[in-house]
Amino acid sequence: MKRNLTCIVCPRGCALEVEISEGKCTVKGNACPKGETYGIDECTSPTRMVTSIVRVSNREDTMVSVKTSCPIPKDNIFDIMSKIRNTEIEAPVKIGDIIIEDLYGADIIATKEIV
Numbered sequence: 001m002k003r004n005l006t007c008i009v010c011p012r013g014c015a016l017e018v019e020i021s022e023g024k025c026t027v028k029g030n031a032c033p034k035g036e037t038y039g040i041d042e043c044t045s046p047t048r049m050v051t052s053i054v055r056v057s058n059r060e061d062t063m064v065s066v067k068t069s070c071p072i073p074k075d076n077i078f079d080i081m082s083k084i085r086n087t088e089i090e091a092p093v094k095i096g097d098i099i100i101e102d103l104y105g106a107d108i109i110a111t112k113e114i115v
């Protein structure tokens with residue numbers, strides 16, 4: 001099986017061709033080793049950083065931006081987004097505050113300060 005991917009590790013965006021045969025991945029088109037790692041990971045266990053927003057209940061029309069502390073398995077994104085959507089917090093919030101702890105191995109952390 002062959003898959004054509006664009007490496008998203010850096011802005012160069014190399015066009016990758018990943019061939020999976022007999023349990024082995026071969027990556028072509030990468031200009032550096034990071035592209036090989038990305039291609040293999042994307043075809044075997046894809047992960048993503050998730051960014052979103054959480055409602056601040058004690059401020060009118062205010063949301064705080066959040067992100068996962070590390071990439072999480074792509075298959076779990078919808079569940080994580082659902083949990084984030086159903087979460088409300090109270091200000092004050094500092095950048096780096098943990099909003100939700102340990103979702104699939106990642107914390108949801110604030111990326112904006114609300115005083």
Ligand code: SF4
Nearest residue numbers: 007010013014032035
């Ligand atoms: S393969 Fe290397 S140079 Fe090409 S996009 Fe990926 S990280 Fe950038």
